[in-house]
Amino acid sequence: MLKLRTSDAGFDKAFARLVKDRRESDENVARDVQTIIDDVRLRGDEALAEYTERFDQHLPAEDDWRIPAEACREAFDGLKPDLRAALELAAQRIRAYHEAQLPEDRDYTDAAGIRLGARWTAVDGAGLYVPGGRAAYPSSLLMNAIPAKVAGVERLVVVTPTPKGLVNPLVLAAAHLAGVDEVWRVGGAQAVAALAYGTKRIKPVDVITGPGNAWVAEAKRQLFGVVGIDMVAGPSEILVIADGKNDPQWIAADLLSQAEHDPSAQAILITDDEGFADQVADMVGVEIALLPTAKVAKASWDAHGTIIVVNSLDEAPALANALAAEHVEIATDSPERLFDKIRHAGSVFLGRMTPEAIGDYVAGPNHVLPTGRRARFSSGLSVLDFMKRTSFIAVSDASISAVGPAAVELAEAEGLAAHARSIALRLGQ
Amino acid sequence: MLKLRTSDAGFDKAFARLVKDRRESDENVARDVQTIIDDVRLRGDEALAEYTERFDQHLPAEDDWRIPAEACREAFDGLKPDLRAALELAAQRIRAYHEAQLPEDRDYTDAAGIRLGARWTAVDGAGLYVPGGRAAYPSSLLMNAIPAKVAGVERLVVVTPTPKGLVNPLVLAAAHLAGVDEVWRVGGAQAVAALAYGTKRIKPVDVITGPGNAWVAEAKRQLFGVVGIDMVAGPSEILVIADGKNDPQWIAADLLSQAEHDPSAQAILITDDEGFADQVADMVGVEIALLPTAKVAKASWDAHGTIIVVNSLDEAPALANALAAEHVEIATDSPERLFDKIRHAGSVFLGRMTPEAIGDYVAGPNHVLPTGRRARFSSGLSVLDFMKRTSFIAVSDASISAVGPAAVELAEAEGLAAHARSIALRLGQ
16 A cells, blocks of 8 residues: 655655556457457357357357346346345436436527438447456446447347356346346457357347456457447546545445455545544555455555545545546535546545445446546446437528538638539539 | 449349448558557657658758647638638538537436436547648548537647648648647657657647548557547448439539549449439549549549449338448438438438538538448547546435445345445444
8 A cells, every 4th residue: 555645745756656557457468369359250150169168168059159038037036035126226226317318319400591410329239248257247237238228229239258157147137137138158359259240140239348358358449440349448446535524444445345346456545634544544454354355455455555645635636637537436525616626537426425336336327437547538338338429411402502602612622623513513503 | 333223133242242341441550550659658759750750751840840829820811711711611610510519417316315417528638630631621620629629628739740841721720710729740650649648749638539541540549548539430431312303413423522532432322213323323424524533533433333223212221221321412302201211320411402512511510420331339520529427426314225225235246345345334234
């Protein structure tokens, strides 16, 4: 854990290092991923089977590649009642928040008599990657699948590896609840390639979202442009801005809630109370000991955990904007005062009663958020990731004279003679 | 030019080939671009100078890398009056259309007493690539710069190569009109790398947009994630859907207005009138002969031009959706009837008086549009490309009991103990 004070000489340098700290895997997977993509594109299901057998140590039978809808329904029906109710509450709240995100079409005629507008439509098909093993979170499935369905996507396809043939019933249950249309037992870069190019078995999709390991992330990056993707995702982050009036145990738990995700995750506390800072640091140690996820959480906190003591919390927004963190908690009495000055953040959690984890599950806004300072230029997942906009223009016989001559002038200046002629002919020139 | 009839045996196969036709450069530039990016990242301005001298055959003097605002103003003042008025009309109409695109923030408290919302903000800095030479279009500068300024971007930076030191006064004039903040004489992958990572001279930006050659496009693709980018762009396309009541000369000019952009551009006509199809084909030959851009237009039309004769225009929307073209003209009396069935298109031009070129200059909607079938999943450039959304959540003492227990249930099911504890502690558990 690193401790900094803004009043210390050398703070600027140390903070700049923190901002530049790249916690993302530099694993050199680009070439391997390209080989896999080319191979799946060329040989389709045959390549998919070979990679699946090699990486998942399991080769599904001919009729077992697709997990039937019935199996998903059964998994859902088999949930213990409290968990089923919790999933249902989460789904309902996520749906409500994302329904209000649906963009409005535009269609108007302006003063020049030209009709202009834009029409939004959903993509035909979306693919959702769901990791196998430890990171197979039903909440992530809901957070990706529900916006797609709210957007109006007709064909929503889940791919998920089933190492040694084992499926995660929680994931199947969430797929049922979210209305997923197809679930395939394939994973890794090979599954992403299959979604992008299609195989005999799996029809291609138009957009691919969902979390994954370095191979999956690299495959999405390489296939960006062949399909749409949501974002390049990195390890999770939390920035907690807290005054000294918080319970140090609560804040310690909040910091650890991101640290427990990944040894590369980062938890940062900014506080104006040095005594409180020390209490939180102590409490992190106490809390870690209680966690089944202690090993991961400790690795993250030791390597990347940071406490910054400021003279006044008024210094916090500038630091937060430079960090552009995925999650920002503001645990003060008047959090809006600071929030109004924070421009770059994935999601902000206001007040002492809003731990970040509430947003991971049941608040409603999406928990798929930009990491690695990408909140400077990108947003959390939304219905817009599954939609596209078609603009339209209608010029009438009467209105072409209002804009046509200027367009001819510009086309000629740019040396585009056919552009100019296509308008000039209609102007009777 | 290829001619197909939907009534012919073998149409499906031929049409599938047309849809799959990749007209994008496969130039193997990826490795060279990566070398340039790494070099600029490491050595900054020194590398930038070396590449500029090599590729642009020109090394600006120490104080001449940046083109002063004054030079842009002078270029604008020096325009002939008609051209200046045309640029001003274009800028005003583009601004009006994009101002209405500004997204609304959300802030509400739901039935559970939880405050939820989303706040949109502009990126701090945007970089705009403007090609040198033939493809340096002032209209493209306006189409990229104005949405950025409407979004609220404070620092808008243009990079543009000046081969042998020559600048394009039209581009400088447009930069002045659009309120560009900095113009630098650098181009190629090295300019994109400088914008993404920053050098001593050029501060980094958060988003990079704008057209360019294969090297520029590849640099943007590789730097996606370090910065935001608009899209992966390919050669231009037009699909004209026209009945037999059109003037074949007008339609020929429309087809050629895209063909003249690039030998890889594609112009396609769908008509239900075989006689009209032949008249258009003849007229394309007549019109090409009149064009200063004849060489490019002919190369495009010969290699990629296509006429599809359908039994009824009712067949057109399905073909249009499969092609997902950048530009779609519908030249019929009731174009809405077909438009209502077209889901995948960058921009649609309705009626006989709306040639695509009107949209390139003065209509208002953006002319930066998805190519290469990417209208299946992506949209034209908009203010949203220069903005990002921060969601927020505020749970009160009273409302945490409404959602907290469900969140604890889900966190425990996912094995994320610190997530569960951060909520359970606040519930007094």
